[in-house]
Amino acid sequence: xxxxxxxxxxxxxxxxxxxxxxxxxxxxxxxxxxxxxxxxxxxxxxxxxxxxxxxxxxxxxxxxxxxxxxxxxxxxxxxxxxxxxxxxxxxxxxxxxxxxxxxxxxxxxxxxxxxxxxxxxxxxxxxxxxxxxxxxxxxxxxxxxxxxxxxxxxxxxxxxxxxxxxxxxxxxxxxxxxxxxxxxxxxxxxxxxxxxxxxxxxxxxxxxxxxxxxxxxxxxxxxxxxxxxxxxxxxxxxxxxxxxxxxxxxxxxxxxxxxx
Amino acid sequence: xxxxxxxxxxxxxxxxxxxxxxxxxxxxxxxxxxxxxxxxxxxxxxxxxxxxxxxxxxxxxxxxxxxxxxxxxxxxxxxxxxxxxxxxxxxxxxxxxxxxxxxxxxxxxxxxxxxxxxxxxxxxxxxxxxxxxxxxxxxxxxxxxxxxxxxxxxxxxxxxxxxxxxxxxxxxxxxxxxxxxxxxxxxxxxxxxxxxxxxxxxxxxxxxxxxxxxxxxxxxxxxxxxxxxxxxxxxxxxxxxxxxxxxxxxxxxxxxxxxx
DNA sequence: TAAAAACATGTTGTCAGACAACAAGGGGAC
DNA sequence: GTCCCCTTGTTGTCTGACAACATGTTTTTA
Numbered sequence: 001x002x003x004x005x006x007x008x009x010x011x012x013x014x015x016x017x018x019x020x021x022x023x024x025x026x027x028x029x030x031x032x033x034x035x036x037x038x039x040x041x042x043x044x045x046x047x048x049x050x051x052x053x054x055x056x057x058x059x060x061x062x063x064x065x066x067x068x069x070x071x072x073x074x075x076x077x078x079x080x081x082x083x084x085x086x087x088x089x090x091x092x093x094x095x096x097x098x099x100x101x102x103x104x105x106x107x108x109x110x111x112x113x114x115x116x117x118x119x120x121x122x123x124x125x126x127x128x129x130x131x132x133x134x135x136x137x138x139x140x141x142x143x144x145x146x147x148x149x150x151x152x153x154x155x156x157x158x159x160x161x162x163x164x165x166x167x168x169x170x171x172x173x174x175x176x177x178x179x180x181x182x183x184x185x186x187x188x189x190x191x192x193x194x195x196x197x198x199x200x201x202x203x204x205x206x207x208x209x210x211x212x213x214x215x216x217x218x219x220x221x222x223x224x225x226x227x228x229x230x231x232x233x234x235x236x237x238x239x240x241x242x243x244x245x246x247x248x249x250x251x252x253x254x255x256x257x258x259x260x
Numbered sequence: 261x262x263x264x265x266x267x268x269x270x271x272x273x274x275x276x277x278x279x280x281x282x283x284x285x286x287x288x289x290x291x292x293x294x295x296x297x298x299x300x301x302x303x304x305x306x307x308x309x310x311x312x313x314x315x316x317x318x319x320x321x322x323x324x325x326x327x328x329x330x331x332x333x334x335x336x337x338x339x340x341x342x343x344x345x346x347x348x349x350x351x352x353x354x355x356x357x358x359x360x361x362x363x364x365x366x367x368x369x370x371x372x373x374x375x376x377x378x379x380x381x382x383x384x385x386x387x388x389x390x391x392x393x394x395x396x397x398x399x400x401x402x403x404x405x406x407x408x409x410x411x412x413x414x415x416x417x418x419x420x421x422x423x424x425x426x427x428x429x430x431x432x433x434x435x436x437x438x439x440x441x442x443x444x445x446x447x448x449x450x451x452x453x454x455x456x457x458x459x460x461x462x463x464x465x466x467x468x469x470x471x472x473x474x475x476x477x478x479x480x481x482x483x484x485x486x487x488x489x490x491x492x493x494x495x496x497x498x499x500x501x502x503x504x505x506x507x508x509x510x511x512x513x514x515x516x517x518x519x520x
Numbered sequence: 521t522a523a524a525a526a527c528a529t530g531t532t533g534t535c536a537g538a539c540a541a542c543a544a545g546g547g548g549a550c
Numbered sequence: 551g552t553c554c555c556c557t558t559g560t561t562g563t564c565t566g567a568c569a570a571c572a573t574g575t576t577t578t579t580a
Contacts, residue, residue: 025345028533030334054560065535067327070562071334074290078335079360080454085285086561087542096454100339101361101447116442123387123445127379182376185383187361194340194356288562314531325564330533346532347571 029064034072036062041081041092052082052090103192115251121192122244124185125173130237131180133228140179141229147172148225151218172221176228220246289324294332296322301341301352312342312350363452375511381452382504384445385433390497391440393488400439401489407432408485411478432481436488480506 027035037058040046052058055073059066073090076082080099084090107113132140150168154161170193177186220243227236287295297318300306312318315333319326333350336342340359344350367373392400410428417424430453437446480503487496 030533034338056560067330067536068534070327071331074331075335075338078294078338084561085543087559088544089560096450098447098451098454099362101451102359103444113443116444119387119391119440119442120384120444120448123383123385124380125383127383127386131379180379182379183373184363184376184380187358188380190356191358191361194358290562316531327565328563344532345572347530347573349531 029068030071030075033058033062033064033068034075037072038076038079038081041076046092048092048094050092052092054089111251115248117192118244118248118251121189122241124188124192125176125244126237126240128173128177128180128182128185128189129224129228129240130233131182131185132176133231133233133236135181136179136228136231140175143175144172144179144225144228147175148221151221155215155218169217169221172225176224179228216246217243289328290331290335293318293322293324293328294335297332298336298339298341301336306352308352308354310352312352314349371511375508377452378504378508378511381449382501384448384452385436385504386497386500388433388437388440388442388445388449389484389488389500390493391442391445392436393491393493393496395441396439396488396491400435403435404432404439404485404488407435408481411481415475415478429477429481432485436484439488476506477503 037052046052052073053061055066055069058069062069073082073084077084077090078100079102080093080097082090083093083097103117107117147168151165151172154164154168157164174186174190174193177189180186220239223239224236224243227239297312306312312333313321315326315329318329322329333342333344337344337350338360339362340353340357342350343353343357363377367377407428411425411432414422414424414428434446434450434453437449440446480499483499484496484503487499
């Protein structure tokens with residue numbers, strides 16, 4: 001945390017990494033304000049249907065120019081969090097009006113939230129595996145096998161290959177998503193992976209008992225691969241489900257996560 | 261489509277309903293520009309890593325003020341579509357940097373896209389049902405039963421109850437998502453439903469053979485309800501999967517969808 | 521000659537003010 | 551009571567200015 005001179009004001013700036021900031025870049029004022037506003041909406045501090053303060057007064061209370069507030073609100077409008085009417089005002093939208101799905105990266109450090117993300121991922125991935133089993137091409141299988149071999153070889157490198165191993169696992173499931181032929185599944189999974197990436201690159205990976213678990217994990221992945229190769233839909237989605245069931249158990253063993 | 265005087269220009273305005281515009285409200289200039297820009301990025305017209313034109317030149321080429329372009333780009337930044345560096349420029353971000361998941365509502369009218377959305381929904385919902393079977397409370401069951409009864413009664417009303425029926429079905433699965441105890445599943449599903457809503461309110465519902473199918477559909481839902489009541493995880497998620505398998509078949513029968 | 525400092529240029533980030541577009545309410549004319 | 555006009559307040563858009571920053575060029579200095 002440092003004091004940074006921004007325009008005419010002296011502000012505490014946090015170098016947080018979250019959905020509102022690109023990695024390792026100082027958040028802009030717009031980032032700050034849009035984060036604050038969307039948190040207000042998301043946490044119910046502003047109830048649905050309630051009118052937001054005017055842009056003018058928001059600008060004054062936040063100590064920024066109206067353009068900054070407008071850019072922030074523009075983001076909320078785009079996400080369906082608020083709805084504005086010219087000449088009237090801006091209002092908090094109904095939760096059913098949300099038009100985008102986001103995950104706050106801070107949640108990746110909380111065990112409970114991580115578990116829920118894992119469950120979400122389970123549903124998508126097992127569906128993807130089933131679809132892949134149905135419609136995979138031979139080229140798809142080759143891609144998966146390649147990724148599988150990468151997992152094996154990075155496992156052979158022991159502890160040093162930990163990060164590489166996790167990356168190969170990601171690639172493995174990306175190929176499955178591609179083989180499913182479903183654009184949305186692919187997009188959704190790659191979004192999830194991007195967020196998880198941050199965690200992977202962190203110290204957590206090195207400390208986690210990745211290599212210790214890898215042997216058994218590899219068997220789980222092989223079951224997935226075999227089922228897709230055999231074009232057995234149910235077995236494929238079941239194998240994915242198995243893998244994530246065990247993954248959830250391993251998650252419980254990890255000591256680097258906050259319990260709240 | 262109409263000619264509308266906006267500021268100093270005369271512009272063709274389309275009253276489209278998409279993720280960039282709230283229902284039935286004229287899109288603002290920011291909506292237009294952000295839609296155009298994000299489409300350019302999404303469709304690869306601007307390659308990853310490529311620098312965007314300067315805000316100034318974008319403003320000139322679009323014929324709008326720089327503030328409008330800035331609000332639009334601000335949205336893209338928030339979605340992880342572009343990344344800007346002060347003093348340098350704005351650049352198209354890697355696809356892996358996406359931080360939000362959206363579905364273009366136009367896709368709800370294309371059979372293939374709708375099928376893929378249905379598959380995505382299948383994965384999430386069957387996972388939700390499994391989790392719900394594990395951890396549902398008695399109160400959860402009561403909510404689901406209520407929604408189920410609503411489906412029955414609106415089915416009794418025949419063709420007039422079509423819209424009400426679809427709404428009750430939504431409620432039924434929302435209760436399942438709630439019972440799963442997974443915040444993300446609930447959020448994701450309710451986002452999907454919000455988009456589907458538009459379709460429901462459209463003429464499509466009235467024309468679709470909803471009531472004709474309802475009898476068999478109801479049986480499928482009951483299987484889900486029973487499995488969750490019995491706390492049978494596998495049966496619950498399997499029942500959901502069944503329902504969506506049949507739903508996909510019914511989708512193929514619908515004549516109101518574009519095939520492209 | 522090579523390194524360092526100063527400068528010039530172009531871009532994004534922020535501020536300020538103005539006016540247009542629009543909605544809603546109030547007051548007067550009829 | 552109804553209609554019309556006016557006033558007021560808010561969002562939408564335009565314009566201009568300057569700060570902050572990165573980069574390449576030129577000048578200065580060792």
